[in-house]
Amino acid sequence: MSCSNPAASDDPGSAAPPPRRLPKARQCIRCRSPSLSILARHTLYCKPCFQRAFAAKALKPLKQAFPSDARPPIPIVPALYVGVSGGQSSMVLLRSLMDSLFPSKEAEAEEREKGAKGGKSRGERWEKKKVAERVVVVHVDWEDIVPGGQSTTETLRALLSAYPSSQLTYLPVPFRSAFSTSATALSLPSLTPTTTSSSSSASASPFHPSLPPSTLEHTLHHLTQTLLHHTVRTHAESVEWPEGSPPPTLFLGTSSTRTAVLTLAGVAQGRGWSLGAGEVKSEYERDGIRTLQPLLTTSLKELVLLSRWSSPPIHSFTIPTFSTFASPKSSIERLTEELIVSLERNFPSTVSTVSRTGNKIAFRGAPEELQRTCAMCRSPAHPLANHWKSSISISSPPSSSPSAPPTPAAPAMNHYPSLPSSAPSPSPTHTQSEDPDDPRSLLCYACYTGLTDGRARRGVENEEANVGLPVWGEERRRVMRERMRGVVEECLIGDEEGEEGA
Amino acid sequence: MSNTAQFTIPAIAAPSSDAPISSIPLSIEFGGGLELLFSNKRTHSIMLPTASDAQPPTVKRLITYLADNVLSERRELFVEGETVRPGILVLVNDVDWELEGELEAPLKAGDEVVFISTLHGG
Numbered sequence: 102m103s104c105s106n107p108a109a110s111d112d113p114g115s116a117a118p119p120p121r122r123l124p125k126a127r128q129c130i131r132c133r134s135p136s137l138s139i140l141a142r143h144t145l146y147c148k149p150c151f152q153r154a155f156a157a158k159a160l161k162p163l164k165q166a167f168p169s170d171a172r173p174p175i176p177i178v179p180a181l182y183v184g185v186s187g188g189q190s191s192m193v194l195l196r197s198l199m200d201s202l203f204p205s206k207e208a209e210a211e212e213r214e215k216g217a218k219g220g221k222s223r224g225e226r227w228e229k230k231k232v233a234e235r236v237v238v239v240h241v242d243w244e245d246i247v248p249g250g251q252s253t254t255e256t257l258r259a260l261l262s263a264y265p266s267s268q269l270t271y272l273p274v275p276f277r278s279a280f281s282t283s284a285t286a287l288s289l290p291s292l293t294p295t296t297t298s299s300s301s302s303a304s305a306s307p308f309h310p311s312l313p314p315s316t317l318e319h320t321l322h323h324l325t326q327t328l329l330h331h332t333v334r335t336h337a338e339s340v341e342w343p344e345g346s347p348p349p350t351l352f353l354g355t356s357s358t359r360t361a362v363l364t365l366a367g368v369a370q371g372r373g374w375s376l377g378a379g380e381v382k383s384e385y386e387r388d389g390i391r392t393l394q395p396l397l398t399t400s401l402k403e404l405v406l407l408s409r410w411s412s413p414p415i416h417s418f419t420i421p422t423f424s425t426f427a428s429p430k431s432s433i434e435r436l437t438e439e440l441i442v443s444l445e446r447n448f449p450s451t452v453s454t455v456s457r458t459g460n461k462i463a464f465r466g467a468p469e470e471l472q473r474t475c476a477m478c479r480s481p482a483h484p485l486a487n488h489w490k491s492s493i494s495i496s497s498p499p500s501s502s503p504s505a506p507p508t509p510a511a512p513a514m515n516h517y518p519s520l521p522s523s524a525p526s527p528s529p530t531h532t533q534s535e536d537p538d539d540p541r542s543l544l545c546y547a548c549y550t551g552l553t554d555g556r557a558r559r560g561v562e563n564e565e566a567n568v569g570l571p572v573w574g575e576e577r578r579r580v581m582r583e584r585m586r587g588v589v590e591e592c593l594i595g596d597e598e599g600e601e602g603a
Numbered sequence: 604m605s606n607t608a609q610f611t612i613p614a615i616a617a618p619s620s621d622a623p624i625s626s627i628p629l630s631i632e633f634g635g636g637l638e639l640l641f642s643n644k645r646t647h648s649i650m651l652p653t654a655s656d657a658q659p660p661t662v663k664r665l666i667t668y669l670a671d672n673v674l675s676e677r678r679e680l681f682v683e684g685e686t687v688r689p690g691i692l693v694l695v696n697d698v699d700w701e702l703e704g705e706l707e708a709p710l711k712a713g714d715e716v717v718f719i720s721t722l723h724g725g
Contacts, residue, residue, distance in 0.1 A: 120705040139699045189635070189721070358721070401721035405635065405692055406699070409719075419636035428679075438722065442690035 121447070138410075141403050142449040148410055155399065155407055159197040162383065162395040166350060167232045176343035180270070181233040182333045182351040182390075185240050187257045192417040193404050194354035194396055195238065202232055203268045237270045239332050239351075241325045243420065246276050246308060250421055260416055272336065279328045279571040307477065307552065307568050308423075314432035316551035317423040319370055322363075323478035323548075324571065326380070329353075330479075331573055333390050348391040355394045357456045358401040358441060364459035366437040371547040375480035378471060381459035388479070397456060400445060475545035476574030477552075482545035537581040543574065626650040627660065627712040631669065635720035637691065642675045649673065651710065662693065663706035665716060681718075690722045 124145055128135050131150040138148040146154065167175055183198060185191040238261060244252035254273040261271050307320050330351065337349035355363070364381050367373075379385030383397045396404065408415035419425075424432050429439040445452045464471065466481065475482040536542050540549060552568060570578065631647040638645045651668055653660050663685060670682045680688065686706055687693060693700040694717040695708050703709075710716070 120707070121701055123702070137699075137702050138697070140701045145702075401690075402692055405719050405721050406694075409634075409694075409717075410697075419639075425636075439689065442722065446689050 139403070139406055141400070142453065151403075152407065152410060155403065156197065156200070158398065159194070159395050160201050162352075162393045163198070163201055163232070166347065166391070166393060173345060175232075175347060176345055177231050178233045178346050178350075179340050179342060180235055180237045180337070180349070182237045182239055182336075182349065184329045184351060184353045185238045185257065186354075186420050187240070187253055187260070187418050188354075188420055189408050189415075189417045190356045190359070190396060190401070190404050191354035192260070192415050193408050193411075194352060195236075196411060196415050197395075198236060198352060199264055199268065202236065203265075235268055235270055237272055237333075237336065239329055239336075240271070240273045241328050241332075242273055242275050243321070243325075243422075244275065246321065247421055247423055247425075253418070253420060256418055260418075263413075272332065274328060274332050276325070276328065279324060279331070279573075280569050281572050281575060282569075309568075312552070314424050314427065315370065315434065318432050318434045319366065320477070320548070320551060321422060323480065327479045327571070327573065330388050330390050330392070334388050337390070348386065348389055350391045350393060353392060353394050354396050356396050356401050356404055357398055357453055358445060360394075360397055360456035360459055361441045361452045362434065362437050364455055365441070366434050367547075369433050369437070371550055372480065372545075374465065374483040375545065375547075376459070377462040377464035378481045380480075381456070381462070383460055397460065398453065400449070400452065401442075402445070474577075475548050476543040476570050476577045477548040478545065479573060480545050480547075537578040537585070542581075543570070543577065626652045627710065627714075629665065629710060629713075630715040631665075631673075632715065632717045633719075634717065635692075635722070637681070637718055637720045640675060640677055640681055641669075641673055647673060659709040659711060661706060661710065662695065662700060662703075662708045662716065665710060666706075687718065690720060692719045692721055693717070694719070 121140070123140065124143060126145075127137065128145065129137060129147040129150050130144050131154065132147060134147045134150075136147050137145050139146050139151050141151065181198070181202070183191070183195050185195055238257075240254065240257050242252055242254045243250050244254075254275075257273070258271055261269060307324070308317055312320075333349060333351050342349075360381050364376065367376055367381075379387055379392065383394050385392050408417060424435050427435060429435050441452055441455075464481065466483070470484075471481050473482055473484060474480060540553075544552070627650065629649055629651050631649055633641050633645055633647075641647065649668070649672075651660050651665055654664075666682060666685075666687060670678055674681055681691070682688065693705075694715075695703050695710070696715055697717075700708055
């Protein structure tokens with residue numbers, strides 16, 4: 102793969118790859134028509150068959166989540182949630198869901214006609230009964246987060262006006278609503294060790310310009326996902342759900358291409374521990390919200406063509422991020438994306454293999470360890486992750502404390518304000534200190550590493566190294582403080598006990 | 604007296620091998636954010652010069668022409684060597700270019716070629 106450097110024209114890798122070999126039978130795999138429109142991985146389709154194949158595939162998670170033959174029958178839920186960014190994938194997902202949940206009269210007539218002609222048997226057809234009262238579209242607006250970015254709330258509202266208001270509710274959420282200005286910032290270590298105070302202004306954004314692009318990208322992505330779940334949960338709690346309802350369901354339009362990028366980039370940035378807990382899976386539950394990703398086996402190429410060939414066409418817009426139109430080497434995500442789309446062009450099966458493998462990865466920890474989550478991204482956080490990190494990194498000379506037991510990989514003492522005087526022994530059951538002001542006990546390995554990246558933070562003033570936690574992180578700190586207070590209060594001798602002992 | 608007018612016919616220079624003999628009109632469309640690289644304009648009507656050998660121009664020639672004459676910035680985000688960057692989908696008359704021979708797909712007058720970036724979506 103070339104490096105996209107126009108000067109590298111002498112590089113043999115920069116020559117155009119040979120055209121892909123087409124299947125021998127040059128006809129649509131379904132109807133045998135020679136009028137072909139798309140080569141999807143290794144399969145040839147005409148336009149109508151391609152659209153029908155996708156519709157069947159996209160409907161499958163909905164059928165499985167709301168089976169028509171469930172006993173007892175599943176009541177009609179007040180809402181189904183869809184996370185929509187305005188990009189191609191999420192807009193295709195929304196159209197597909199709306200067409201399935203609220204079919205037009207023409208589509209219903211077509212289905213009846215198909216049934217009368219002896220299509221699928223009655224038992225095979227999904228009885229299209231009403232599943233939900235309405236669809237709630239949740240959109241996180243990145244205005245003011247990405248430099249030069251503009252608000253996308255009204256742009257998406259204009260696109261959603263094509264759907265009847267009786268069927269769709271629009272719920273835009275400003276990204277900044279995830280952060281409370283009244284909270285206390287978390288003090289992060291910088292490479293300029295000075296005295297610090299644990300309380301400072303919480304206006305420090307997790308998107309400080311000193312952070313590397315990789316950190317900015319993945320922090321933005323994971324915070325957006327968490328804000329989506331947080332918003333859905335908050336909205337669902339305000340709505341009355343009939344008895345026997347399944348958990349509130351959130352649909353996300355993550356494609357096969359994007360899943361492969363998330364899987365590889367996530368592993369590269371230290372998210373291996375949380376990989377099996379969700380995000381790259383077709384279905385997972387988080388904070389009581391069931392999340393479905395029906396497009397996990399659909400490539401971006403297929404989604405783009407679907408949006409173009411739909412009637413009416415599905416419109417979308419480009420959402421700039423920190424690395425939009427940046428060099429392919431600007432961040433881990435961009436490098437991974439470059440690799441994946443190159444593979445998808447020449448070796449399409451490899452990309453679907455990566456995304457399917459991500460779907461098979463199981464969470465390695467015990468079920469209760471899923472509850473120990475990062476205060477920033479709410480992914481499962483390994484309790485010993487940062488102990489392991491401190492044992493492999495050196496940032497200051499080792500301490501001469503006689504109480505510190507030597508270990509085979511004796512860690513150097515990092516110069517952090519709240520670091521204990523000796524490193525804990527690496528017991529498998531050991532958990533880190535539950536200090537609500539210690540970033541190591543609050544953040545997962547990936548967030549902690551990204552936010553304290555030494556290369557980027559060198560020379561950053563201490564105050565700038567502080568970061569505000571999102572509202573769910575602040576909630577976790579509050580719970581930790583209360584727990585500590587409870588532990589301390591148990592140890593205190595009360596006035597009555599003191600008098601009895603006297 | 605002769606009635607024949609005397610004219611001096613100027614010599615016609617022999618055409619060089621690179622000189623275009625004609626050009627064909629094409630409709631070009633950009634999507635998925637690519638329009639930002641082409642003066643923020645989604646649709647373009649161009650006259651693609653054809654080679655002197657009378658062979659129909661190909662998509663390869665079109666890509667080079669667009670990169671040299673229409674692209675307003677960041678060439679490296681559109682082309683990689685002789686072809687478009689990975690992640691850019693190409694349609695020739697609404698058909699996947701992989702079915703038409705990719706770079707060697709022939710073009711004729713009035714064809715519509717669409718370039719869509721599949722990146723930066725969501």
